[in-house]
Amino acid sequence: MDYTVLGIETSCDETAAAVYTTQQGLLSNELYTQMDMHAVYGGVVPEVSSRLHMQKMKIIVQQALDAAHKKMDDIDVIAVTHKPGLPGSLMIGVSFAKGLALGAQKKLIGVNHLEGHVFSACVDQDISFPFLCMTASGGHTSLYYVTDYGEYECVGSTRDDAAGEAFDKISKMIGLGYPGGPVIEKLARSVNFIDYFSYPRGKNTDLSFSFSGLKTAVMYDLIKKGAYNLSTKTFLQPDNEELKVQVASSLQVCIADIFEQKIARAFLQYPDAKALAFVGGVACNRYIRDRLSKLAAAQNKQCFAPSPRLCTDNAGMIAFVGHYKAQQGHFSDQTLSILR
Ligand code: KG4
Numbered sequence: 001m002d003y004t005v006l007g008i009e010t011s012c013d014e015t016a017a018a019v020y021t022t023q024q025g026l027l028s029n030e031l032y033t034q035m036d037m038h039a040v041y042g043g044v045v046p047e048v049s050s051r052l053h054m055q056k057m058k059i060i061v062q063q064a065l066d067a068a069h070k071k072m073d074d075i076d077v078i079a080v081t082h083k084p085g086l087p088g089s090l091m092i093g094v095s096f097a098k099g100l101a102l103g104a105q106k107k108l109i110g111v112n113h114l115e116g117h118v119f120s121a122c123v124d125q126d127i128s129f130p131f132l133c134m135t136a137s138g139g140h141t142s143l144y145y146v147t148d149y150g151e152y153e154c155v156g157s158t159r160d161d162a163a164g165e166a167f168d169k170i171s172k173m174i175g176l177g178y179p180g181g182p183v184i185e186k187l188a189r190s191v192n193f194i195d196y197f198s199y200p201r202g203k204n205t206d207l208s209f210s211f212s213g214l215k216t217a218v219m220y221d222l223i224k225k226g227a228y229n230l231s232t233k234t235f236l237q238p239d240n241e242e243l244k245v246q247v248a249s250s251l252q253v254c255i256a257d258i259f260e261q262k263i264a265r266a267f268l269q270y271p272d273a274k275a276l277a278f279v280g281g282v283a284c285n286r287y288i289r290d291r292l293s294k295l296a297a298a299q300n301k302q303c304f305a306p307s308p309r310l311c312t313d314n315a316g317m318i319a320f321v322g323h324y325k326a327q328q329g330h331f332s333d334q335t336l337s338i339l340r
């Protein structure tokens with residue numbers, strides 16, 4: 001059956017809405033990012049996030065309908081992220097979606113945010129199953145073995161910090177601000193990705209990740225260089241541009257090495273995987289993308305990454321998952337909760 005789906009996403013710091021149809025695919029993918037509002041605090045402030053979602057929700061939904069040249073009457077299904085995420089932020093999207101579904105008599109589908117990321121690379125390209133999916137964002141770092149739409153198994157996850165968090169926290173540590181990923185990549189590129197400091201790559205030999213040790217290693221290396229004060233948590237050489245570039249470049253290469261190592265191991269464990277999808281905010285990183293593409297090509301596998309708009313949090317991926325769930329007949333009702 002054909003469906004026109006309105007997707008809604010408010011799990012963290014993006015208020016997003018999108019329209020996806022069976023016949024035409026993704027028609028709109030609108031976003032209001034709160035990033036600037038949180039940047040002054042060096043990270044996302046939940047209370048500020050909820051408040052901004054409330055202000056922007058209705059406007060973004062209308063924007064998504066307008067951009068898709070659709071009216072509320074044309075919509076069959078409302079798909080909304082219901083977990084995981086910041087509770088106060090999820091509540092705004094879920095309550096809005098429920099109210100809209102009830103008032104306009106539409107079907108409702110709750111979508112897991114991580115399932116959204118896992119299938120985000122499928123929104124505008126066909127990927128053959130089974131494939132491996134590396135999801136890396138500010139909140140999550142997990143490897144999935146994906147066998148069909150809605151069928152996936154987590155085969156490795158971070159034990160502590162997410163990869164994006166490592167970029168963000170180390171960026172903050174050396175005064176480069178939030179979000180860390182883009183600025184670290186830019187500085188690393190300026191010296192052509194030299195590994196100056198050989199930060200530790202981690203020793204565990206399974207498919208799990210750990211980034212908190214890396215953060216600590218960078219900090220102690222800075223202390224040793226006389227560039228960081230542990231008790232006041234301050235970077236002591238704010239004008240030392242050379243050191244910032246060297247930290248950024250070493251970190252960039254180290255994180256790419258960690259991904260490459262784990263994914264090579266995952267391909268060994270799942271030899272029938274035909275491709276790799278690299279998704280989430282960290283997948284905006286061109287250097288890591290290129291490294292992973294080369295790794296996949298060397299094994300005769302394909303490597304897919306979504307366009308940047310579908311990498312970071314967005315409602316396009318939520319509408320897409322909502323669409324295949326509708327086709328599978330998996331609908332939610334008004335008891336949809338952010339807890340289960
Ligand atoms: O998916 P996303 O928008 O939000 C979460 O669900 O967390 O990801 C945001 C994360 C941030 O940690 C940011 O530093 C990282 O994605 N990021 C990058 C790049 N662009 C964004 N990390 C590495 N390189 C980039 N170019």
Ligand code: ZN
Pocket residue numbers: 113117137312313
């Ligand atoms: Zn996300």
